Amino acid sequence: MSETLTLDSAPSTSAPAPRTAAHRRAVRQRRLNWIAVHSLGIAAALFFLLPFVFLFLTSLMSDDQSLSANLWPQHWVWSNYVNVFKVPGFTDWWKNSIEYSVLGTVLTVLSSIPAAYALAKFRFPGRRAAMMAVISMMMLPPQVIIVPMYLLWTNQLHLTGTIWPLVIPMAFGDAFSIFLLRQFLLTIPKEYLDAAKVDGCGEFTTLRRVVLPMIKPAVSAVALFQFFYCWNDFFGPQIYLAQNPDAWTVSYGLQTFHSAHHTDWNLTMAATLLVMAPVIIVFFFAQKAFIEGVTLTGVKG
Amino acid sequence: MSSTTAETGPSPTPSRARAGKPPVAPALRRKHRRELRVALAFLSPWLIGFAVFFAYPLISTVYFSFMHYDGYNPPSFVGTKNWTYILTENPYFWTAMRNTLWLVVVMVTLRVIFGLGIGTLITKIKTGAGFFRTAFYLPYLAPPVAATIGFAFLLNPGTGPVNHLLGKLGLPQPGWFNDPNWSKPSLVLLALWGIGDLMVIFMAALLDVPTEQYEAASLDGAGPFQRFRYVTLPNIMPIIMFAVVTGVIQTLQYYTQAMVAGQVASGTLSGSGQNYFPGYPGGSTWTVPQLVYNLGFQSNDDIGAACVVSLVLFVLAMAFTSLLMRRRAGLMGDD
Numbered sequence: 116m117s118e119t120l121t122l123d124s125a126p127s128t129s130a131p132a133p134r135t136a137a138h139r140r141a142v143r144q145r146r147l148n149w150i151a152v153h154s155l156g157i158a159a160a161l162f163f164l165l166p167f168v169f170l171f172l173t174s175l176m177s178d179d180q181s182l183s184a185n186l187w188p189q190h191w192v193w194s195n196y197v198n199v200f201k202v203p204g205f206t207d208w209w210k211n212s213i214e215y216s217v218l219g220t221v222l223t224v225l226s227s228i229p230a231a232y233a234l235a236k237f238r239f240p241g242r243r244a245a246m247m248a249v250i251s252m253m254m255l256p257p258q259v260i261i262v263p264m265y266l267l268w269t270n271q272l273h274l275t276g277t278i279w280p281l282v283i284p285m286a287f288g289d290a291f292s293i294f295l296l297r298q299f300l301l302t303i304p305k306e307y308l309d310a311a312k313v314d315g316c317g318e319f320t321t322l323r324r325v326v327l328p329m330i331k332p333a334v335s336a337v338a339l340f341q342f343f344y345c346w347n348d349f350f351g352p353q354i355y356l357a358q359n360p361d362a363w364t365v366s367y368g369l370q371t372f373h374s375a376h377h378t379d380w381n382l383t384m385a386a387t388l389l390v391m392a393p394v395i396i397v398f399f400f401a402q403k404a405f406i407e408g409v410t411l412t413g414v415k416g
Numbered sequence: 417m418s419s420t421t422a423e424t425g426p427s428p429t430p431s432r433a434r435a436g437k438p439p440v441a442p443a444l445r446r447k448h449r450r451e452l453r454v455a456l457a458f459l460s461p462w463l464i465g466f467a468v469f470f471a472y473p474l475i476s477t478v479y480f481s482f483m484h485y486d487g488y489n490p491p492s493f494v495g496t497k498n499w500t501y502i503l504t505e506n507p508y509f510w511t512a513m514r515n516t517l518w519l520v521v522v523m524v525t526l527r528v529i530f531g532l533g534i535g536t537l538i539t540k541i542k543t544g545a546g547f548f549r550t551a552f553y554l555p556y557l558a559p560p561v562a563a564t565i566g567f568a569f570l571l572n573p574g575t576g577p578v579n580h581l582l583g584k585l586g587l588p589q590p591g592w593f594n595d596p597n598w599s600k601p602s603l604v605l606l607a608l609w610g611i612g613d614l615m616v617i618f619m620a621a622l623l624d625v626p627t628e629q630y631e632a633a634s635l636d637g638a639g640p641f642q643r644f645r646y647v648t649l650p651n652i653m654p655i656i657m658f659a660v661v662t663g664v665i666q667t668l669q670y671y672t673q674a675m676v677a678g679q680v681a682s683g684t685l686s687g688s689g690q691n692y693f694p695g696y697p698g699g700s701t702w703t704v705p706q707l708v709y710n711l712g713f714q715s716n717d718d719i720g721a722a723c724v725v726s727l728v729l730f731v732l733a734m735a736f737t738s739l740l741m742r743r744r745a746g747l748m749g750d751d
Contacts, residue, residue, distance in 0.1 A: 152540045159534060160551040163609065167554070169577045170566050184580040226461045233458035237451045245459065247741060252470050254737040256669040258705040259730040260473035262480065262712045262722050266487070267473070287465025318454045347559040349672040350705075354713065366561045370676050380569060387562045394557050402550075410620040 167388075174384035181381035192381065199385045204360055204368060212364040215278045216345040222285040223292050223341045224334060230288045231296035232322055236308060246297075252290035257350055265354055276359035281351045285341075292337040295408065299333035300326070336408025339401055343394055365390045474730070481723040491720075498720040502728075506721065508695070508710070512702040513728075515600065519670055519703065523604050524663040528656060531614025538615060539622050556612025560672045567606045568593055568680040593681035596698035603673055603701070614659055621655040622648065661740050668733050671705040704729050 173181055174195055176188045200206055234246055268280040303326065311321040327334070352367035360368075369390055372383050398405060456463075481498055485491035502509050534552055541548050555563065570578050571592035579589040590598045629647045638646065678696035694710055695702040704725060712722030 148540075149542065152537065153543060155537055156541050156544075156548050159537060160548060163551050163555050166566060166570055166609065169570055173569065173577075182575060184575045184577070186577050186580065226465075229458040230462035233455040237455040237458075239448070239452040239455045242455075248466060248470075249462075250741060251734065251737055252466065254665050254733055254740070255470070256665075256705060256729050256733050258669065258671070258708040259726045259733070260470070260477060261708065262719055262726060263473035263476035264469070265713070266476075266719075284465065284469045286461070287469065288462030293462065318458070343557070347561070349561050349676070353709070366559055369561050369565060370679060372565075380575075383565065384569065387565050390562045391558050394559060395554065398554075398557050406553075406616055410616055 170384045170388055174381055174388055176381045178379055178381060181379065181384070195381050195385045196389070199382050199389065202372070202382065202386075204363065205365075205386065207361060208363050208365040208368040211278060211362055212346060212366065215281055215348075215364055216342050218278075218282045219285045219345040220338050220341045222282065223289045224338050226286050226288045227292035227296060227337065228327070228330075228334070229322065231293045231300055232326060234293065235297045235300035236305070249290045249293050249297075253294055261350075261354060268355065275355055276362055278356070278362060278364075280355040281345075281348070289341065292341060295337055295340070296330065296333050299330055303329055332404050332407050335401060335404040339397065339405050340408060342397065346394055477723045477726050477730075480719055481727055483720050485719040486717045487719055488717075494720065498718075498724045502721055502724045506707075506711075508699070508702055508707055509725065511695070511699050512704045512707045515700065515702050516668065516670065516704045518600060519603070520664055520667045522600070523607050523667055523670075524660060526604060527607055527611060527614060527663060528659050530608050531611050531659065532618050532656070534611055534615045535618030535622055538619050552615055553612035556610045556615075558610065561676055563606060563610065564673045564676040565680055567602070567609075568677055571602055571605075593677050594697055596700040599677070599681075599697055599700045603677060606673060606677075617655060617659060618652070621652040625651040658740070661736055664736050665733055665740075668729060668736075669705055670703050671709075674701045674703050675706060675709075677701060 169186070172186060172188055175191050175193065176185070177190060177192050180189055234242065234249070264280075265275070269275040272280075274280050307325055307329070308321055311325040316324060346364075347366055348364070349366050349370075352364050356362045356364070356367060365386075369386060372386050480491065482493060482495060483491035484494045484497070538545070538549055538552060558566070570576050573579055573589065573591045573594050576592075578592075582589050592598050592602045625648060629651070630643055633643050633647050675692075675694060678694060678701045679692040682692065682696040693715070694706040708722050708725045708729070711718045711725060
């Protein structure tokens, strides 16, 4: 120890801190920390990623092999990903899912922005009560109101078995989207809006020309969340679509897959990964907006 | 629009002016009335939504909870019969309540601890941070149905890869989703896999802790644990509270994963036939929302009883929501 100390500390004129034993200990400590942190990171990454790997490997096995406890495919049966679309209904479910997700997302965004703007930027009596109502709706378990809603859609409107009971409510504002947009709108200084009004813009023009460009990140986050919500929705389709297999979405149809074709874990896993794919692809294209959105839900205020 | 004159008037704190003093300038009062009108116009779609998709069904649920109704014959008033039936006679209500409570306590606690751990880890990782962040986040994106089916396959007691590996290592091989003692822990494992949302929230909160406080604590001789206890924890406490309360509310709604896991593990055919009876194995995955579905839609079309369970769920959810609306949790923003 002492020899290294003299050897090291002698010629260090350029380094700002003298290389003492304490310094070396600190460097070693940092290296050990680095190793510990990254080993933990790799262990965690295995926990999060291995399930995907196993699902993927199984999706490429032959019918017989997918029933065994083997982990690695003997033959790589890529045709599983073609054959899975030959399962009756599977193609229709995709069409329905896309329809539900796209319509639901567009309607939610269009109807939620004005409400969020009003709640964030106008001062009017009942504003606080309205905000509490939004939060209550956001936190309401869907099962609380499902029975009367089902009766309404079935007995009065006769729309059960179509996607309309799932989509139409989204034209009237979604509480979570309103909440998230409002949180973001609160960060926009009022001066911008005032300036627009001085320039002679009405409220609607101000919203469209001045506010909308500024809240683009929040709008994309809301759109993404809603797209994922529609794509993943299971409870809604189970209530409103179960009677009519032609109207099923992939998220609902998928759960019948294994039971109906239960010799074929390989096809089930191929279908499972295909259902995950759009969400993950969309995420990679819009990662930043999405992470910002998640942060916004929890950290504001 | 003639808003310019009102807008340029003396309005440093327009909202305060409205609240207290009676002599409000006419221009200001006109401005307020105009703002209310515009606000109502902007809010109108949502107000309709609130009335039709929230207030009406909620009142209707209360109404039906005092009715006998099978969905076909006209409803008839039965007083509190549905309530006593659910609270004393229904064989699944208390099982579902116990399971939901179990999930609320265990799942939320473990998710917060694990989320905090993963969030801390990701702030410490220097090399390949982008890769690790994406890897940790990805499972959260997996659609719940797909993730649950995937886990039902991975944890299949006979042929699943997990038990295969455990067997090779000479470790015990649990029955996972097929064993009443392991089914809920398996659901917790699935919930921990999808920790991405909490990871991001905690990561942001941890990066917001002022570094000077850590430096000051280090100068005072605080070790890593003391720094966590006296600097990190107080700073991120509001976020932990937020995570706990929203976690509780989410877990009260726990439905899809329990339903799909039970169904796939039991091997029951489902879909339009709706043959899967919730709770497999041995009632261990019954949750309160599933009971609403079961009573209202599945077996006996007992709409009155379903509405009673709905209201129990409503009271629980609103109790925790009111916690969130307290100032500390910060949901109401800048009021």
